Amino acid sequence: MPSDPSPAQNSFGEPPRDTQSFLIIRDNLVWLFGHCLICKQDHGTYDIAHILPRHDAERYLSYHKAGLLPGSLNKLGHTINLLPLCRTFHGLLGRASPRLIVVPKDVQFFINGETADYHKRQQAIDNGLDCPKRTIPDASEYNGGFRFYYFADKPPYEPLRSHLIDHSGEVRTGACPTALIINAGRGRPDPSAGDVTAVDKEVEREGTPSEAGGSGDFQEGAGSEGAAPPRKRLKRSGRMTCDAGRQWLPYTSSPLLLLLSRLLPAFLLFSLAGRTVADTYDETLRLQPLSGQFLLASFNFRSHGPIQAFNKQMFQLFPRSLGQILQYTHTRELHLRFALGRWDSELWGAQPDDGQNAGGTGVELWAWVEADDDVEAEARWTSLNNALSGLFCASLNFIDSTRTIRPVMSFSPTGDYPTTNTSRLFLLHGTLPKEPVCTENLTPFLKLLPCKGKFGISTLLDGHKLFDASFQSMSIDVRPICSQETGECDVEIQQNIDMVLDIARSLQRKDSPVPRPRDQHELICDTTKPYGSTEYCFPLDNSFDLPWSLSDLFGKSITGRCPFAVRPDTEVAHVCVAAPRERMIGLVNGDDVIQNTLEDGRRCYTLRDNEPFDVFLPKQEPPTNPQRQEPLLYAERSFTGHGQEHGGVKTVLRNPSETDSIEVVYLESLPWFMKPYLHTLKAQLLPPPPWDADKHAGKVISELYYRPALDRERGTQLEAKIVVPPDSIVIMTYDFEKAVLRYTEYPPDANRGFDVASAIITIPPHRRRSDGKFVPATSIRTTSLLLSLPTPDFSMPYNVIIFTSTIMALAFGSIFNLLVRRFVAVDEVQRMDLKGKIKGLLGKLSKRKVE
């Protein structure tokens, strides 16, 4: 940087003497003394705030070197680096949280400026000239106005609040706009030191723009090589602000945040690929009454953004913590499930989303990891588990080789891999059936959401309610999806929570936290029973539909919409109630909520900013009949036998369809200490087929993949392709033996038993033969099983060592005693022990007597 007004190297922090009056005039403040730029009130005194802090000269120099600051800002004490603020806001300007930032309203101005400047310089390089210095718009060139934003975890205290609400956020100032943008990106609430230095290093690298074009780092993704200098710089501000948007919660009206999140990511993407598409985010809540006064609440959160940005670690709505883990471990597709409870398919019918979002009891994880060979895949899988374990506060690090399987038939990738060689993708699957899923797993789950459970439908997700449900399942799926037309790929993250609430139980919880039987006058008796009398009541369930509202069931209503979950052109349905058409639905407040009744009777609502949303369904008599979708297959699995030595497993698969047979893949992952005997595996068909039963037994299981367990190294994997004929039952049984473990291998509650992971039944996508209807891939999971093993006495180690060693010493001693000693007659030897001596004495005495 030769012809630069070089910044002063030392003692440049102090502003000149008459700065105060200068700033008042510059920023058009009315009162001469004590006026603040933000609250526009006279405090009697005011501070002069440095936009780039004066104590951090080093960083200032690096920004300057990178050409991010206009030449006029040649020292930190320069007036364009100063803002007149009252004491309150001065304190907030440099803080992490709560935090005040002031940014230009017209970001496009800077984008255009950068583009023009970039082309100018590119042209100069093309013409063989030296790369000219980057030009940065000055305060005098920009006249688009400024806005201020206030970020905080909680509402501000009163005086501050009135300032924030009374003002539109408009600010007029003559301060340096780029310095303000940099300031907005600085000092994030949890700055990981490495990250900050990395950013600074990037800035330093940019110091020589002519070199930057050659660096391979900049080539990829942009489509136009050499676009590095502006991209780099914009990426920086874009990413930081984007992160700011994700990590702080807006208190002031959400358009502020929206603006920030929309404009500055646009910055980022513009610089990336010339596209103006940002990450898109949708969230929907589907409420569906189920038979037996249950309610299924399905929360779905889905966001996707370009894969190039993801690969460059420029995360917008994708959670950075998860994204970095996936990149570090080369995980291309991730599926993580937390589940509790049992889905009662007899009562509730098929699982939502064809069971694709449900997991087995506990934690289930499967992923496609890209690697050169098996060993590398295994290592990456282990580090993935360890990292996710920390992220989700779950014991995922206990998924070791004994709990990992490599399914062959059950899973196939759901993402698109146009460029990846699929032979380099390794599928690994692990389960932790014993893991108690609880609120410590929910909190990190919510943190991955853009609105973090503070806005939108996720405000309903409260640990107390979620884990009180009869069934609940949380899932996270990350996969690449590619557009068929353009071939462009996105990374999609889908988070899902399904919960089945017992409406009566939830309502009772609201009335009294302690469960107690219903009062007699609340009971509805079945008077049709001939044996009924006035004395006895036969309670009649389901005589009417219970009245409920969201706030009854969840303890609160939805607090406005998540500002990311909007589409510029269409109204998005955020909440849908899939109640039967005849069921009445009302809104607690707000008639202006957009309501849509779809063809299938679903009623959908769009949330509004900052407006709480609550829906209520009044008592309805006679009760409506909730839609119940017949599952494709009913599956049950149980243990047979008694004792802690041997046992058996019995799986019952029932095909309810009267016309179509169904082909399923049955997968079991058994722990190594449960040793199945495959030769005892039998599949029985009920009703028995007309021809010879033995012949048919082979046909029920058409394909079998079996990998036997190795002690302490890996578990058993059993995959079977089974055909269940229409309206019949397949009973599959096999025997197993229970191993005895070392006493250190038992868990603390050894006599409770060991959990055996759910069997996974996958129905591949197929076309139904009878009506030609397409059936998507469906999966069903059985419940987990509790296996009790024989236990040793845990208090015995020393005793056992001593007893056994004594026996061995005894045997050794007596045998070697015989081997090494020789026989003599008793009377040939004087016995030297006490008995011998006494005998000898007696002998002598008797001899004397005889004499």
Place this chain on the structure above:
Amino acid sequence: MDRRCILVIAAGVLLRLVLFTAFPSLPTTLAQRVEVSTPVTSYKRLQEGVYLYTHGVSPYDGGVFHQAPLLLSLFSILPSSAIVTNILYVLADLFSAISLVKIASSGVATATPQHISPRKGNSWPPWATAAAFLFNPFSIATCIARPTIVFTNCIVLHAIAAAVQGRRAPAFVSLAMASYLSLYPILLFPSLLLLTYDCSRANPKPSIQAFSAVTTVLFSTVLIIYFKLSHLLTGSWEFVASTYGVHLLLPDLTPNVGLWWYFFIEMFDSFRAFFLCLFQLHLLIYVPGICLRLRKQPLFALITLVGISSIFKSYPAVGDTGLYLSLLALYNHIFPTMRYTFFLTAAILYATFLGPAFYYLWVYAGSGNANFFYAITLVWSIVNALIVADALYAVLRDEHETERPELIGKDVVQI
């Protein structure tokens, strides 16, 4: 072989056949008893191995099957009918009984080139020895439960029968097979060598050094052939770790009548390797001492080693004890010099009846814990060890009395 022998053997075979046919569920029930079947001999595991082998899965890449590949291929070519298998096991017992008759008929138990027992006249006729094997409840239970130890025992007995006839090649080919099948018979090599040498009728007799060198070469060559054959059959060396590694390292801690399982359940992880080495060395250490001290009676040295390994090997079963007790019947002439016969008989009955009961209390009823069964295995082991020691005492006393016939019937002490 006289008429009585044939009668006894026929009765023994008939008894087994009757038990197999009259109680069809008995084999399955007994096969699941931990006292009879161990992880390295269990018939159910053999079936699993054969099933996996015939369906193209390597049974050695799993934690269930730990038996030798030749046995696996034998069973995979057999028709999978229960009758054929049962007959095979009965035949194995039949051959064992014939071998015992041969050993008893040879008279090596009472008279060897270096030693002639003064109680020679007291010994039982061969049919009684065969009866002691065929009607031994431990042998019967073992035959009905069909663990593969039956074959090992049959081959060991055949090796001894060949050795007492001085036929070296069959003896050591058999011993190599027995060692190949279940590892521990390799401990019998030195004593069998001495026995074969003593009984060899070669003229002139080679020196013991030359004889043992040739025998060792023969033995190892045959072993190598067995291993190579197994390698050819399974296509990999995986079976070595899965078969012999299990005997040596004890990964499967299923209860049995031995001392190892509970010891290594309760053992601290840091000492596990040390005690594994110690337990294996403990078995090895008896071999030189017994072979040297009982040089005059190598058959008894061999029997004592069978007895010791039936107590201290890693996966013992009652079948091993059955073999030892049957072999001990060859030395019935020294029973009068044993000191604790009544006590030992009572104690072995005590352990036999209480063992299953305590196991039931622990594993099924849940009213006892593992210590119940452990205590019984301690009693069982100590009783067996005392039988071995007492028989050893009796034989040594007998030997001593040939040197000093004046001490017959008098009290002796050891100094």
